[in-house]
Amino acid sequence: MRAHEFVIQRDFHREDLTRLSGEAARFQSDIKLEFCSGDNCNIVDVKSLLGMLLLPIRMGTPVMLRVEGKDEGAAFSYMLEELAK
Numbered sequence: 001m002r003a004h005e006f007v008i009q010r011d012f013h014r015e016d017l018t019r020l021s022g023e024a025a026r027f028q029s030d031i032k033l034e035f036c037s038g039d040n041c042n043i044v045d046v047k048s049l050l051g052m053l054l055l056p057i058r059m060g061t062p063v064m065l066r067v068e069g070k071d072e073g074a075a076f077s078y079m080l081e082e083l084a085k
Contacts, residue, residue, distance in 0.1 A: 001068040002076040008061045012016045017052040020082055029069025031079055035061055046079065 012020070024031050024046040031046040037056050044051045057063060065083060067076040 001066060002072050003028075003064060003066045004076075004080060005064045007071070008057055008059055008063060008073065008083065009085065011059050012057070017055065018049060020079075021047060021049045021052045022036065023082070024079065027069070027071050027075035027078075029067050029072045029075040031075055032066045033057075034064040034066065037061070048073075054066075 019081065022078070033044045033046055033055075034044075035042055035057055042056075044055055046052060065076070065079055069075070
């Protein structure tokens, strides 16, 4: 498993999240985002379009990206590049 904690550097719009979820679906690995907002902690499957669209994360939100599976190296690199830029 690969994991990395970072801070979201920009707001993601519906189109961004739709594209990101679709791209995540091409990987076999499980791809999760973990983050806390106030007293609530959330774990979201990045491949779930509905989960991604309901994400309350905004610029400045600290998140943990966790990727596990056969192609975790490629999936992790892609997701980190897209989410942390």
